[in-house]
Amino acid sequence: MTDPTSPPPVRVLLVDDHAVVRQGLRLFLGLDPQIEVVGEAANGEEALAEAERLNPDVVVMDLMMPVMDGIQATRLLRRAHPDMEIIALTSTLEEHKVNGAIEAGAISYMLKDASSDTLADAIHAAARGEVRLHPEAARRLVRDFRTPDMRETLTPKEVIVLQLIARGCSNRDIARDQGVTEATVKTHVSRLLGKLGLESRTQAALYALRHGLATLEDG
Numbered sequence: 426m427t428d429p430t431s432p433p434p435v436r437v438l439l440v441d442d443h444a445v446v447r448q449g450l451r452l453f454l455g456l457d458p459q460i461e462v463v464g465e466a467a468n469g470e471e472a473l474a475e476a477e478r479l480n481p482d483v484v485v486m487d488l489m490m491p492v493m494d495g496i497q498a499t500r501l502l503r504r505a506h507p508d509m510e511i512i513a514l515t516s517t518l519e520e521h522k523v524n525g526a527i528e529a530g531a532i533s534y535m536l537k538d539a540s541s542d543t544l545a546d547a548i549h550a551a552a553r554g555e556v557r558l559h560p561e562a563a564r565r566l567v568r569d570f571r572t573p574d575m576r577e578t579l580t581p582k583e584v585i586v587l588q589l590i591a592r593g594c595s596n597r598d599i600a601r602d603q604g605v606t607e608a609t610v611k612t613h614v615s616r617l618l619g620k621l622g623l624e625s626r627t628q629a630a631l632y633a634l635r636h637g638l639a640t641l642e643d644g
Contacts, residue, residue: 434461435552438479440472440495441465441487441514446537450485453541460548469493469501476502476509483551485544486531488515488522496525503530503625510551514544530625533557553595556630583617584638586610591630591639 437460439447447465454460464479466472468490476484484502488495499511512533513526526534533547536559547557579587582603589599596610603610614626623629633639 432459434459435483435548436461436463436479436481437548438463438472438475438481438484439465440467440469440484440490440498442467442490443487446487450544454545454548456541457545460545469495469498472498473501473505476506480506481509483548484509484511485514485548486511486526488513488526496522496529499526499531500529510554512544512547512551512557514539527627527631528624530627532625532627534559550593550595553597554626555593555595555598556590556627557593558627558630578620579617583613583620586613587617587629587633588638590614590626591633593630 437454439450439462441447441450444467447467451462451465454462463481464475466475470493472484472486472495473493484499486495486499490498495513495515499513502509502511510532511530512535513522513531514535514537515522515526516537523534532551532554533556535544535547535557539547539559550557585603586599589602594602596607596614599610600607614629618624618626618629621629621632623632630639
């Protein structure tokens with residue numbers, strides 16, 4: 426029997442062109458009572474349609490697919506549904522795919538050889554707005570991430586929020602840490618993204634890492 430006091434499960438859409446991969450993901454994610462796989466798609470176009478129909482919290486997105494690849498689908502999904510988080514799940518760490526997925530708006534980049542617990546943790550983190558990156562992907566992204574150093578345009582509070590984002594904190598975590606409301610944190614995040622010309626929390630985390638405001642060990 427479902428505990429009425431427990432939070433609702435995270436609604437997940439699986440997107441991969443291989444049915445056996447989707448079946449495997451569905452099976453082991455089904456072991457987590459706080460994750461509900463609400464649908465599947467075999468390419469980017471199907472993902473857009475299913476996301477519109479099902480409104481999942483998190484989309485687990487393969488990058489290499491026919492018809493429309495995962496990077497383009499991620500970009501279009503983020504434009505249409507900015508509150509829908511996307512985890513890029515792929516078999517390689519090719520740099521153009523890592524960079525492309527994060528630039529398109531994916532909150533996390535995971536490899537398909539990740540354990541079921543690691544992926545489930547990434548899904549829960551994504552639903553909370555927390556950044557999760559494969560360690561090697563993070564190193565490559567930090568190395569290649571290019572943006573002007575504009576820290577002087579941020580307020581001290583925005584710098585703190587930026588550092589906490591880089592450590593993987595959700596808005597709720599940041600609000601608790603700073604003794605403010607989540608609405609206030611959302612305002613800080615929105616303003617710092619605008620000032621830095623960034624599109625997502627993941628890019629903000631990379632900015633902080635790139636400019637020495639946080640380290641990979643913090644996340």
